[in-house]
Amino acid sequence: MTQTATFDVIVLGLGPGGEELAGQLATAGWSVLGVDPALVGGECPYFGCIPSKMILRGAEVLAEARRVDALAGHAEVAPDFTPVADRIRDEATDDWDDRVAVERLEGKGATFVRGAGRLSGRDEQGRFVVAAGERTFTGRRVVVATGTAPAIPPIDGLAELRASSDGTDALVWTNREVVKARTAPSSLVVLGGGAIGCELAQGFARFGSRVTVVEAAPRILGPEEPEASVTIAEVFAREGIEVRQGVGVRRVSAGGDGVELTLADGSTVTGAKLLVSAGRRPNLAELGLDTIGLDTVGLDGSARSLEVDEHLQVQHDGAPVADVYALGDITGRGAFTHVAVWQARVLLAHLLGQPSQFGGYHGLAWVTFTDPEVGRVGLSEQQARERGLNVRVGSEPMPANSRGWIHGPGNDGFVKLVADADRGVLVGATVVAPNGGEILGLLTVAVHAEVPVHTLATMHYAFPTMHRAVLDAVRALG
Known part of the structure; x- marks a missing residue:
């Protein structure tokens, strides 16, 4: 491998938080290396917050139009997903091209490398060694901001069916495929009744898809107040969305309209597509955290999150790890864009010696x-x-x-x-x-x-x- 220059800080992962921190530190005159194998900006602008809300905005307009007869006269509604698909490609994602984001980051003075960064311990000067592709880099500090990816639960047949095809033609979607759809599927089974699952279930139902939500927990939107779950379930029933709560899935296979799910109670549900929205998994397992003394063994064989203090410094066995910081989803403080960006600003102030921007998490x-x-x-x-x-x-x-x-x-x-x-x-x-x-x-x-x-x-x-x-x-x- 080719050795390159030492940086003041290496940021692993350029989602909303990592991009914010890398750009601001570079603007402040620091030498910054940002490493990411995927799109600069991360999940939110390309597969999460922005494109999904474009789907929901279109669905909202359709719902309001259907209320005209009760409030203001008469309207006939004919859903068409094409304007939404075009907006996602043209306005939100540049057809999933991050050239503008890369140029914005480099324009601030940061260096960008597209690749999967992996820690390889420290050199004799105590600097972190990071490998990315065929090159290695050293940095005085490292920030881990690698985020999460869609989790695929260990259900019989699910992984095999997902691997049998890819893209929007696949039978099994995650949030990354669903936002690339050109048309609303004739029917959709949503595995998981959390925030993402419920949002997209309602969005596609309003565009004409027959939608079934399957949630193993006793209720959808489990982390919320029970009254919120009841309200949304009642709205879904009124809009023709079937909600199966408190029942798990035994097996997933091709069949029926496209995908067939056999539930724990012996019943089956089918849909043209299956949207898996069953949580997220941390992108930590392949980072080489063990080479800098961090325990990476969790319940699933990898760390679930990195513990951080109010300065976002990583903690291990109750003590800070020198010059190692983390932010975003992998800190376990909430998988939200606004948390990652807020943490980036907290860490920025700490690194630059400015007054603390930490306000706690009690008001999250x-x-x-x-x-x-x-x-x-x-x-x-x-x-x-x-x-x-x-x-x-x-x-x-x-x-x-x-x-x-x-x-x-x-x-x-x-x-x-x-x-x-x-x-x-x-x-x-x-x-x-x-x-x-x-x-x-x-x-x-x-x-x-x-x-x-x-x-x-x-x-x-x-x-x-x-x-x-x-x-x-x-x-x-x-």
């Missing part, structure tokens, strides 16, 4: 972009009780809110607040509502900044707005 917020949206910040009611807090709960149905009532069809949802009565502050909140993620902003500030409940009760809330349901939920705290 996220949104599932179903219709209605499910927005969440902080603790659920169950989590708060498990921590031994003196919990008070207040809730307000969205149809009871004046703007929600005016909205009419599509106004499903609620605002639920979880308060620590001893401290008089909110520790969590959930909003299920049209554009619920936007309403969540108010509650994210409240949880993060520990705004007293009394202050929330004495604020002015514009009328008539959906966010005014927060006031009614505050009053219901008692």
